[in-house]
Amino acid sequence: MTFRNVRVFFCILGAVFFLLNGSSASAEDQRLNLQAIVDQARPGDTILLKPGIYHGPVIINKPLTIRSEGEVPVELRNSNDLPVLTIHADYTTVSGLHIIDEKVKEEPTVLVTGHNAILEGLSIRTAGNGIMVRDADEGTLDNSAIIGIAEGIRMADRGNGVDIFNGHRWNITDNTIRNVHDGIYMEGSDDTLVVGNVIEQSRYGVHCMYTHRTIIQRNDSHLNVTGAMIMTASHVSVIGNMFTKQSENVNSQGILLYDTHESTVKDNTAYGNRVGLYVELSTGNILENNRVSSNFVGLQLIESSGNTIQRNQFIANVADAQARGSEENNISENYWDNFRGIDTDRDGKSEISYSINPFFQGLVQKRPAFQLFFQSPGMVFLEGLYETERERWTTDTAPLMVPPDNETSAGDPEGAAMTGIAGIILLVSTGVLFIWMRRRNI
Known part of the structure; x- marks a missing residue:
């Protein structure tokens, strides 16, 4: 093979190699x-x-x-x-x-x-x-x-x-955000299903604006500013959700209804929030069988009427409820652990109604800085003295003696008797122990 032929051979080989390599890179791209x-x-x-x-x-x-x-x-x-x-x-x-x-x-x-x-x-x-x-x-x-x-x-x-705008009938299920x-923000979007989602460390967990027939069910909202923000909406269902630890912001709530109508809030847990259930300028809603515990305020009602609030549990909240300008609501058969009623007929309901004192809410409306005195001894004392227009206060007409899920013990004289006996035994034992320790010191 001559030198010329060898050079031609290697040129052809190089060209083939270049084409193959170039084709491979092109395929990769x-x-x-x-x-x-x-x-x-x-x-x-x-x-x-x-x-x-x-x-x-x-x-x-x-x-x-x-x-x-x-x-x-x-x-x-x-x-x-x-x-x-x-x-x-x-x-x-x-x-x-x-x-x-x-x-x-x-x-x-x-x-x-x-x-x-x-x-x-x-x-x-x-x-x-x-x-x-x-x-x-x-x-x-x-x-x-x-x-x-x-x-x-x-x-x-x-x-x-x-973020959904003018998008109807979406299913948003089992996501982590x-x-x-x-x-999850929905505006002008109807018939949306929001189920089984976990939403954390955000502003609002679920936010509805101008929506109808939204279903919010079995979601877990944790460490947000507000768990569910339902605004200017109707026929919304908020059922079986967990709203926990929305408390870092002064405006934090577990569930907030604002200008919301004909909606259902049922079977939810609101735990450790600043306000468990907040209802403002809202009518015709049903709040039923919710467990509201360990919040700063269990329930806040502001300028709302025609709502049904029944069979909820308000347990270990700093303040059970606050209300202002909220008349003609149907409030009954809720359990308030700070309230001590009297059940003479043993039907599980107190014959003494539970009235929500509007003093603090009215004072804060006029002087917002007074929020600093929330549940302070002086404020509690002043609230106890306030009796103006008591007949217009928001009132639970038949508060429960025990939480709804413990109703089997309601009206049970044996259970009540055993509880009383246990309390007497504990008191006597404490007294005996105190006397014995005093005698030993002598």
Whole structure:
């Protein structure tokens, strides 16, 4: 082989190697470019993504199913000002992706404008709004985690975990949301189902504005400013939720109803909040069978009427209840552990009603700085002297002698007798022990 032929041979070999290597790199880039994969798919296709880091932004304009392949995480990242993932097409499913969007920006991490979207098994780390829904109905968000980036970002500057505007009949179930502004925010969005979510360390756990027939059920709201904020809404159901430790802010509540009507708050636990149940400018609501314990204030009623409040338990609160301008409510058969009634007919209800003194609430309305004297001895003394217009005070007409779940002991003379005997034995034993210790010292 001549030198010329050898040189030609190596040139051809180098060209082949370059083409093969270039083709491989191109295929790798193609694999990591999710938008290119989406563009090549046909409507209705299912795209199984192999493990790796894919790059956004991605826009879906045709119905597709995008899933991660296997158990290894598929990451989708973005570093510009656009949403990482935008879903414009109806009937789109996205499942099992880890979406990372660490840039502070106006645009959300995931934007949904298509109807019947299904988002499941997602893990979203965001510095802004996690999932934003605009004018899209019939969607599902299930079994996903939305974690806000809290380091260096004030709560007021964070985005919402889920933000739905004019999106009806969404199902939001079994998700974890943390370190965001509002966990789940719904505005002008009706018939939404919010079930089984855990929302922590945010402003409002669940926030309804101008919504109707929202169902909020079996959620766990912990260490937020307010657990559930229901405002200017109607026919909302808040049932079987846990609202705990909303107490770090002066305006913290477990459940807040403001300008809310014909709604049901039932079977919830409000524990360790600043205010357990707060009701203002609201009418026609039912608050029933809630356990309200270890709050600063169990129940606050402000300018509300026509509500039914019955069979709730108010236990170990600093103040059982406060009310102002709230007449004509049906309040009965609640248990107030600070109240000592008399049950002469042993039906489990006191013949003495329990009236909520409005003195402190009226005073704070005129002089907000007096909140500093909440439950101070002097304030309690003054409150005890206040008797003005007592007939207009908010009143439980038939308070329970024991909590509703302990009703089997109500009216049971043997149980009452045994309790009394135990108390006498304890008192006598204490007296004997005291006398014996005194004699030993002598």
